[in-house]
Each structure stands twice: as structure tokens, then as C-alpha cells.
Amino acid sequence: MIVALMFVLFTVLLGIGVPIAFAMGLSAVTVLLIDGGVPLLVLPQRFFSSLDSFPLLAIPLYIFAGNLMNYGGITTAIVGFSRSLVGHIRGGLGQVNILTSVLFSGISGSASADVAAVGGMMIPAMKKEGYKPEWAVVITAASAILGPIIPPSLLMVIYGAMTGLSIGTLFLAGIVPGLFLAFIMMALVYWKADEIGAPRHLKVGLRKTGKVFLRAAPALVMPVIIVGGIQSGLFTPTEAGIVAVAYGLGYGLITHRLNVRNTYRFAFQSVVTSSSILIILGSAALFSWIMAREGVPAAIASALSSATNEPAIVLLLIVLALILVGMFIETISALILMVPILTPVAQVFGFDMIHFSVVVIIALLLGSLTPPVALIVLLGCKIAKVDYMKTMRPLVPFFAVLVIGLLCIMYFPLITLGLPELLGAFD
Amino acid sequence: MRRYLDNAFATLGAIVVAIFSVIMALIFLQVINRFILGLPLFWTEEVVRMLLVWMVLLGTPVVVYKCDEIKVELFRFNNRRFEIGRQILVAILSIIFCAFLAYWGYLFTLRALGTMQPSLGISRAWLYAPISIGGMLTIIAFVVRREDVNEQSDEEDLT
Numbered sequence: 001m002i003v004a005l006m007f008v009l010f011t012v013l014l015g016i017g018v019p020i021a022f023a024m025g026l027s028a029v030t031v032l033l034i035d036g037g038v039p040l041l042v043l044p045q046r047f048f049s050s051l052d053s054f055p056l057l058a059i060p061l062y063i064f065a066g067n068l069m070n071y072g073g074i075t076t077a078i079v080g081f082s083r084s085l086v087g088h089i090r091g092g093l094g095q096v097n098i099l100t101s102v103l104f105s106g107i108s109g110s111a112s113a114d115v116a117a118v119g120g121m122m123i124p125a126m127k128k129e130g131y132k133p134e135w136a137v138v139i140t141a142a143s144a145i146l147g148p149i150i151p152p153s154l155l156m157v158i159y160g161a162m163t164g165l166s167i168g169t170l171f172l173a174g175i176v177p178g179l180f181l182a183f184i185m186m187a188l189v190y191w192k193a194d195e196i197g198a199p200r201h202l203k204v205g206l207r208k209t210g211k212v213f214l215r216a217a218p219a220l221v222m223p224v225i226i227v228g229g230i231q232s233g234l235f236t237p238t239e240a241g242i243v244a245v246a247y248g249l250g251y252g253l254i255t256h257r258l259n260v261r262n263t264y265r266f267a268f269q270s271v272v273t274s275s276s277i278l279i280i281l282g283s284a285a286l287f288s289w290i291m292a293r294e295g296v297p298a299a300i301a302s303a304l305s306s307a308t309n310e311p312a313i314v315l316l317l318i319v320l321a322l323i324l325v326g327m328f329i330e331t332i333s334a335l336i337l338m339v340p341i342l343t344p345v346a347q348v349f350g351f352d353m354i355h356f357s358v359v360v361i362i363a364l365l366l367g368s369l370t371p372p373v374a375l376i377v378l379l380g381c382k383i384a385k386v387d388y389m390k391t392m393r394p395l396v397p398f399f400a401v402l403v404i405g406l407l408c409i410m411y412f413p414l415i416t417l418g419l420p421e422l423l424g425a426f427d
Numbered sequence: 428m429r430r431y432l433d434n435a436f437a438t439l440g441a442i443v444v445a446i447f448s449v450i451m452a453l454i455f456l457q458v459i460n461r462f463i464l465g466l467p468l469f470w471t472e473e474v475v476r477m478l479l480v481w482m483v484l485l486g487t488p489v490v491v492y493k494c495d496e497i498k499v500e501l502f503r504f505n506n507r508r509f510e511i512g513r514q515i516l517v518a519i520l521s522i523i524f525c526a527f528l529a530y531w532g533y534l535f536t537l538r539a540l541g542t543m544q545p546s547l548g549i550s551r552a553w554l555y556a557p558i559s560i561g562g563m564l565t566i567i568a569f570v571v572r573r574e575d576v577n578e579q580s581d582e583e584d585l586t
Binding site: 013014015016017018019020021022023025026029040041043044045047048051052053054056057060061235238239241242243245246264267268270271272273274275276277278279280282283328329330332333372373 | 440443444447448450451454455457458472475476477479480482483484486487489490491493495496497498499500501513514516517520521523524525527528531532534535536538554555558559
């Protein structure tokens with residue numbers, strides 16, 4: 001009863017536009033006041049304990065490192081390299097856009113950062129070559145969801161910090177699914193090339209490819225430092241973040257683009273972005289605590305098991321619910337809201353937790369591509385100056401392909417677990 | 428007046444960046460130490476965690492002042508007066524939560540005054556103080572910030 005009231009309050013507050021952090025906090029505090037039994041000292045206590053976490057520090061560090069690399073000119077280098085690799089394939093710049101997102105994912109951990117950086121360069125270039133702008137927006141937004149799937153990933157850092165799962169193993173588990181989704185999106189662009197309006201480019205010679213590779217190489221090194229460093233036990237994910245920042249600073253100095261003023265600006269932006277994310281984690285703590293106290297996860301698990309005892313169907317229902325939540329709530333907030341509910345449920349049904357978390361993350365990201373609140377599509381529309389409604393039609397095939405991809409990942413756990421197993425992350 | 432407020436929040440932003448810099452320096456030291464120096468630096472991780480809480484809670488008022496907080500924008504009123512009313516309502520509701528956070532955070536800090544954090548040799552109150560301070564500063568940010576009421580209609584004019 002209390003929980004139902006809390007959810008209604010939360011939805012109403014969210015609906016009128018109260019920031020997510022305060023909407024969660026206020027609805028939780030209100031039901032505690034009505035319920036009476038619990039002293040409100042639990043609010044600051046929960047708030048503090050959810051933020052008092054070393055892994056969470058990776059968030060500002062990864063954001064900062066990504067900003068530094070982007071400003072140092074790495075995005076231009078990545079686009080050049082992708083162009084020489086796949087620019088001549090049917091679908092031209094569409095393919096380049098997707099490959100750029102894949103490579104950019106290695107230095108950034110969030111989808112909106114991908115749209116801003118990759119879209120900022122690719123959308124104007126695609127428009128100039130005669131691509132339909134709404135397709136350019138959709139290709140950019142759809143491939144941007146690779147950012148938090150391919151490591152480093154802010155979503156995985158938060159997931160790991162909330163559940164105690166190894167962030168390093170989560171990172172490894174995201175690599176193959178990310179590449180797989182990229183591949184099927186490239187296949188879609190290949191198939192739809194005429195509708196998109198894509199001209200073809202000439203094949204670039206081997207020598208030139210080598211040259212642009214050298215310029216883009218720093219971007220390829222960064223995920224290797226982060227994932228390799230964590231996996232080999234050299235650093236924790238947070239320490240890998242500081243190494244990435246040092247690397248980003250070094251890169252900026254070598255390319256002569258960085259000065260004190262810009263470095264400060266990026267540090268400031270990273271802190272502001274991280275605070276706006278982490279304050280949600282603090283406020284959500286009480287919300288999740290009430291749900292656990294009222295036995296919501298157990299109730300959901302027992303309701304599900306009375307409906308079906310087929311784990312495959314349970315997983316499907318969970319994914320549908322996640323896409324629905326992701327449609328309305330921004331991805332990180334949705335993750336913070338859903339993980340405490342779903343983790344006990346997943347344990348009851350015996351899912352592999354690493355596989356399950358990758359599925360959860362991809363499902364939420366799919367939701368974030370879906371209207372009405374498709375934030376990353378909106379961001380792309382702003383760059384392309386395209387009417388949001390026009391993107392609905394090209395969005396359909398991309399969504400369909402990504403859903404098929406997600407189904408494959410859901411029911412062939414080898415896609416997520418193969419690489420970590422191969423590298424001995426479970427030993 | 429606006430200029431003073433801008434300066435005040437820019438200063439707060441600079442403090443937060445300074446905290447972030449100290450955090451980075453300490454983690455860097457921790458990495459260097461492990462591979463090269465080998466000093467017994469048991470306190471770095473704890474200091475860094477404490478600073479993270481300070482960073483987030485002092486960063487939040489800056490976020491709110493810049494109107495950068497994460498929210499779901501399902502709708503905006505086209506009527507200017509309704510839209511201002513909605514924004515004021517949102518601010519009031521947010522302020523109520525921040526007031527709870529500030530008040531109970533303050534009591535929580537008071538309770539911790541006497542207890543020591545053994546590894547750092549400081550009162551645990553230092554760990555909890557940012558909750559209350561951040562709550563209060565965020566209330567101020569909500570009161571003094573200026574939201575752009577016309578944003579939506581500007582966009583409509585362009586298309």
C-alpha cells in the first residue's frame with residue numbers, strides 16, 4: 001500500500017517536471033511521514049551510504065577523460081580512420097557513423113556524450129553529402145547506445161557499485177554484444193542505403209589507411225588501458241579512470257590543443273554532470289530501501305513464479321518492463337530505480353548476474369531510443385535542426401533490428417559471457 | 428545582483444573543481460605509490476570517499492543554479508503564466524525535499540559529533556556535514572536561479 005502510494009507520488013512529481021532526484025526523495029520521505037514508524041534520520045544515513053563508494057569516483061574521471069580526448073581532436077581522427085575503413089561500403093557515411101560510434105565508445109561512457117561528439121561531426125557531413133537529415137539523426141542516436149555497452153561505461157560503473165558485481169567483468173561482458181549490435185546496424189544501413197540517400201566513396205589506399213590509423217590509434221589505446229589494466233589486476237576501475245585522465249591530458253598536450261582554461265572548463269563540466277547523476281543515487285537510496293523493506297522484489301518474484309516457471313519468459317517480461325521504463329525515464333535514473341528491484345528477482349530465477357546486467361542495460365538503452373522521451377534522438381534533432389516527429393519513421397527499422405539483436409543476446413548468453421570466460425574473469 | 432549571484436555560484440563551482448582535483452591527485456598518488464613508492468597509504472581511499480560526498484553535495488547547488496538537473500520534460504505550458512506557475516510549483520516541491528535533507532542531515536551530523544573516524548582521526552561529523560550544507564545551498568539555488576520560460580516558444584518560432 002505504502003509502496004503503491006510512493007509510486008503514484010513519484011509519477012505525479014515526475015510528470016509535472018520535478019527533477020528525478022528530488023521526485024524520488026520527496027515521494028519516499030512523504031510515505032515515511034505518513035507511515036510514521038521510521039525516524040527520518042534514515043534519510044541522511046541512506047543518502048550518505050549510497051554515495052560513500054570508491055567505484056563511483058570512476059564516473060567523473062571517465063567523463064573528464066572523454067572530454068579531454070574529444071577536445072584534443074581524437075573524434076576527427078576517429079572519423080578519418082573509420083572513413084578509410086568502411087567509407088566505400090554501401091551506405092557510405094552511415095557505416096562511418098556507426099564505426100565511429102564503436103571507436104568513440106572506447107573513450108566515452110555515455111550515449112549523450114556520443115551523440116554530442118560524433119553527431120556534431122557526422123550529421124553536418126552527412127547532410128552535406130545529401131543524406132536525409134532524419135536518417136542521419138537516427139543512425140547517430142541508435143549507434144550512440146553503444147557508448148554505455150562497450151567499455152568504459154558509466155551505467156556499468158553504477159551497476160557494479162550498486163550490486164557489488166565486478167565492474168571489470170561487466171566491462172568485458174559488454175564488448176562482444178556492443179560489436180554485435182554495431183554489426184547488425186551496419187547491415188541495416190547497407191540494406192537501406194538507397195532510402196537513406198547515401199552516395200558511395202572510393203576505396204582508400206592501404207598507405208593512407210595506415211596514416212589515418214596512426215592518428216586514431218590513441219583512441220584505440222584508451223579502452224585497452226582501462227579494460228586491460230582492470231583485468232590484469234593492475235588497477236581498480238577508479239584508478240583506471242585516473243590513468244585515463246592522465247592519458248587524456250598527455251594527449252591534449254601533445255596535440256597542443258589543451259590549455260589551463262579549457263582544462264578547468266572540462267573539469268567543471270565533468271563535476272557538474274557527475275553531480276547531477278550521483279545526487280539521484282543518493283536520493284534514490286531511501287526509495288529503494290522502502291521498497292526492500294516492504295518486500296517489493298520478493299512480491300514481484302513470487303507473482304512471476306506463480307505466473308510461469310520458465311526463466312526465458314520471465315526474462316522477456318523483465319525486458320519489456322525495462323523498455324517501458326526506459327521510454328519515460330532517463331537511462332541512468334531508470335537503472336538506479338530498477339536495479340534494486342530486479343536483482344533479487346533475477347537471483348530467484350537463477351540468472352547469471354553478469355549476463356543479466358548486460359541485458360538490463362541494453363533494454364534500458366533501447367527504451368531511451370523510444371518516444372515519447374527519446375533524449376538522445378532529441379539531442380541529434382537539435383544538432384541536425386530536424387523536426388523530432390520526422391525521425392519516427394527511420395527509427396522503426398533501427399528499433400526492430402536492435403530488438404532482434406537484444407533477443408539474440410538474451411537467449412545466447414555466450415555472446416556476453418564468452419569473452420570474460422575466455423579471459424578467465426570468472427576464476 | 429545577478430552578477431554577484433553568478434560570481435558566488437562560480438566560486439562554489441571552483442571549490443568543487445578544487446575538491447575534484449584533490450581527489451584526482453590522491454588517486455594518482457595511490458596508483459604511483461602501489462607501483463613505485465610502496466608507502467603505507469591506508470588513508471587515501473577513505474579521504475577520497477569523503478571528498479566524493481562533499482563534491483556531489485556542493486556540486487548539486489551549482490547544477491541547480493545552471494538549471495542542468497536531470498528531469499523528465501513531458502510537457503510545457505504554452506501559456507506563459509501557467510508555465511511560470513508550473514516552474515514555481517516544481518521549485519517549491521524540490522525545496523521541500525532539500526529542506527528535509529538539510530534538517531535531518533543536520534541532526535544526523537550533530538549525533539555524529541562525538542564519534543571519531545578511527546583511521547582518519549577526525550570526527551565523523553565531517554563525513555555527514557555536506558548533506559546538510561548541500562541541502563541548504565540547493566534551496567538557495569532554487570530560490571535565486573532564473574529559468575528560461577520562453578525556451579520552448581523560441582524553438583517553435585524557428586521551425
